[in-house]
Amino acid sequence: MQSADLVSAAVFPRLLVWLRTLASLRLTLIIIVVFALSIGIYYFSDRRYEWILAMPLTLLAINLSAAIVTHPTFRYRTPLLLFHLALLMLLLLVVAGRLSYLRAEVEVTSGSQFAGSFDRSESGPLHQPGYQQLHFLLHDFTIHYAPGIQREETEAQIEWRDDSGRRMSTTIGDHHPLRLNGYRFYTTPNKGFAALFLWQPTATASAQRGTVHFPAYPAHEFRQAQRWVTPDLRLELWGQLDFDEILLDPEHPSQFRLPQQQRLTIRTNDKRYSLQPGESISLPQGTLRYEGLRKWMGFKVFYDWTLPWLLACGVVAVLSLGWHYWRIFSADPWLREGKE
Amino acid sequence: MLALLVTSLLLHGGAILLRWQRLDHGPYLTMFEILSSNVWSLLFIYSLAYWRYRPIRPTAAIILPVMFIMMGWLMLSSPEEGHLPPTYDTTWLVIHILFGKVFLGAVLIAVGMAVVILLRHYHIGVQRLQRLPDNTRLDDLAYRFMALGIIFDTLMLIAGAIWAQDAWGRYWAWDKLETWSFITWLTLAFALHLRVTYRPNPLRGAVLIVMVFILAFLTFFGVPFVTMVPHQGAI
Incomplete structure (x- = not known):
């Protein structure tokens, strides 16, 4: 075995384990709760520190990225992949906007x-x-x-x-x-x-x-x-x-x-x-x-150059989510012929 | 029953249109108008579900009392005319409101089924609720309406952001209404994500649906009740 292969064999499985941990759907739920709590703290605090919101958003971006890379679901569910990509882009654009706004x-x-x-x-x-x-x-x-x-x-x-x-x-x-x-x-x-x-x-x-x-x-x-x-x-x-x-x-x-x-x-x-x-x-x-x-x-x-891109990503996100739900619900209608 | 619902919608819709024509603005300014238009839109959306999904028709016994409570509140609100601020004079506001109404309507239908699941769990009116499908089927349909809800909630937030950018020169500022509507969206996203992750039983799903509805209801009617200053601009 070549030395490069040895390294990749040793490193990549460990990386994959890390990525899968970061991509955990349970982690997503925790991050959503933390995000909601952060919004509450941000909203009720006298001095609105942006890092309070930036922290859970960063975690969410990491979680989303890892999920997109590792979850096999995204390989055969294009609308779901599109939705998560659009969400990730939205997060990155919000960061870019905050860095360059006026x-x-x-x-x-x-x-x-x-x-x-x-x-x-x-x-x-x-x-x-x-x-x-x-x-x-x-x-x-x-x-x-x-x-x-x-x-x-x-x-x-x-x-x-x-x-x-x-x-x-x-x-x-x-x-x-x-x-x-x-x-x-x-x-x-x-x-x-x-x-x-x-x-x-x-x-x-x-x-x-x-x-x-x-x-x-x-x-x-x-x-x-x-x-x-x-x-x-x-x-x-x-x-x-x-x-x-x-x-x-x-x-x-x-x-x-x-x-x-x-x-x-x-x-x-x-x-x-x-x-x-x-x-x-x-x-x-x-x-x-x-x-x-x-x-x-x-x-x-x-001034915020990200505005049209934010709108585009928002529209793509909502359309792809609608597409995703349409696909799964229309494949299994709730009202089945002859049953209701 | 359906004929009664349609008749009430026609009469109430006529009243809203007459007021709209007289005041030259839609029913979205005062608490009286907000309640009136929401009673109409929620009942309209529920009537569509009532007509389309025959098996869940008995949920009317849960939904209609909610409507009656809102109507009672409406009767107690002042029907005084409000002044349309320039920030409200835009099509984006109408689009924003329409998306919001579909969102709340979808969640209301889901709540009807969630409450049936909860009543069954606590053995309340079990005999009467037998006519409805089993909990798993109700939970499945409620989930579909929640999914519809998140799509229209997202559209509402997008349309609202476009309106806010044009009206106040910022698309998001964490004002009271924005903050609470985003927390509602997050709770809805949490409920849907939890379903994918843990596949909770219908009872837990029902509790989450009721939570989302309470938050959405408070955002729609509670926050404007406290203040509408951030959404009305200043002199």
């Missing part, structure tokens, strides 16, 4: 651009940031309300340039995100007012334009104030937006819009100023011009 939030002022950065984000360790190159212009948006201030449809007009530089435009909203290079931008009910300023520092010639977002409206209807610092970090300001109009009428259908009459109160160094759009205040550090009021919308951003 979730983010960003507030964009109407009439201005999203320029490739987020306010808040979280991503998997293998996520390759491709969003810095993404740009789009939020022209405007509308959110309708039914009486009782109940939110209805949202529409946002978006413009961007495709890879060839062609100008594209679309309207996004509920159930219709903007899709750019695999990133999905969803409109949200999170929105409010943004004050547009021009800051001209005393020391330099160049002026800078920027916006200050007030807290979300109507969630913080009576707290429309914000604190910020000028772009050169020299001056801290506090501002409050005041208007008397009822924008969202509880009695009638309405839509989120800018107030027709509004005033901005600015406070700095214990001095208060009241500004209308177009007015300026001169301070020792520079001149602040209030250019007007705009709206801002919060977008939710989602």
